[in-house]
Amino acid sequence: MKIVFLFLLLCTATVQFAQTGNVDFNSPYNIKKFADYLFCDKDYLRAALEYERLTDTNMSDTTEIKIALSYSYIKDYYSAIQKFSGIIKPSVYFNEAKLEEMKVNFLINDFAELRSYFKNSFITEVGKYQTEGEKLFNYSYLFTDDELPLKDEFILPFDVKEKEKISSFYDWKKEPPYKDGTLAGIMSAIIPGSGKIYVGETGDGIVAFITTTVFAFIAYDNFEAGHTTRGWIWTGVAALFYAGNVYGSVAAAQVHNAKITFEFNEGLNIYLNKKNYYIPKYEFCD
Template sequence: MKNIISFLILFSVIINAQTIKNTPDLFSPGSIKSFADYLFCQHDYLRAIEEYKRYLGDARSDTVEFKIGEAYAKMGYYSEAAKTYSDIQSQSSIGKYARLNYLKSLFQTNDFKLYRSSFNKLNLTEDTTYYREALSLYNFSFLLSAKDLPGEDLFLKPFTGSDREKLSEFYKYKSGLPHKSPVAAAIFSAIIPGAGKFYTEDYADGVVAFIATAALSYIAYTDFRADHKFRAWLFTGLAAGFYAGNIYGSAASAQLFNVKIDFDFVQNLKSYLEKVNYFVPIINFCR
């Protein structure tokens, strides 16, 4: 009985043993690409790029180069992504997407001047398949840069449907950003302490500034009346400090308000761009 069991174990080991013939070649181009694809879909982009580059040492594939660009872009290395996309042949099947993603990556570097000059260099025409998407980004770049906006009709030309409505909203908002004037804020606070802060919507600060200035002025006034010279001048100095500080602070508050308005607007624009994937069609490599 013991012999039979030993025999069966030995037999099964021999039968099921991995032979050299059946061992997959882990370093064949196909295996490297499969592994790289796996890493890419696991969002392990840095290692995926390494493996894709190793694969490209033996073979040539525009799709793999495109994936390298995509991996760079996903990691936030937009300049590297743009360079990788630009190396892809425009005649290849993925070429038009590569051009579009090249422009998208340039856009994501936040160098809108460079984006616009690169767009112009491509000499795209209305017949180009991705012309509308590229022009959408081109026009959108005006919202994110301080440069003057083009005319509304020209600006909205590439957009249709709900995009057009949203972009029209953004355009109107950008045309008249609700900025506050630092000079006006300072003048308001000079007339009534704290009024400038109300103007810049720092209501609580305005109330505190008014109370502090008024209370210290009143104490100084009563001290003068009671002939307490030292205390009177001390509180006069403090009241003057709060008064002048509030005028200054109102101007600073208006500046800060404006920066906040710009910041919030840019955040809105960026989240919208993320939502529409920068007007670029999504290619899903990880189904």
């Protein structure tokens, strides 16, 4: 009885193996199924390569946008722009592709191309996401030194919840809290350390004032006592600290300004990432 059972089990396994062996893994259906799995597993490069094995007749609107998104997600922005620009009407993802194209231009800091594309193509060709496109268009001015639009026009496309935050970004860009390096140097030339205090480095400013003053006094005292050689030595030391105090104040202003700029840009990027660059959420893997 056991022998018969084992025989039947072996036959069943053999049939199943034979059926599995007949599966065509290179069929369009299986290629797409595997690519979908890779995409949802966030293996975007392999997903894109699998999708691209499909012929034009087997390519769907969803597949096209997934290929473009895959390249965007792996930061192959050149390929992403090519794929997004290749998605044309009547694709159901035409509008999303054009907005994604603006996002990629934003990510590569090609703000001139972003603005040109928005004004010359996006406004006239895209039916949806006009508000989102205008937000990205306006936002791009915060990353460049180009003249800002009027504030009312700038914040117009943003909703009520965003307006306060965007308004603060605009005000900062319009009048950044920079420190004048030349003024810091002049102040420290007149009163040692005052330039650093102006920049916000109060402790360093006080130290610079004390050290420069002390060495200058020592030099003066030695001259008064008739120790000319030592007087000149201490004069040189005092002059060195004095010059360093002036130079340090100018440098401190430059460092301060660089830090302010970095923090501002970082804040912009964090906010944009939080908003996902105003791109709609896709439901491909839910």
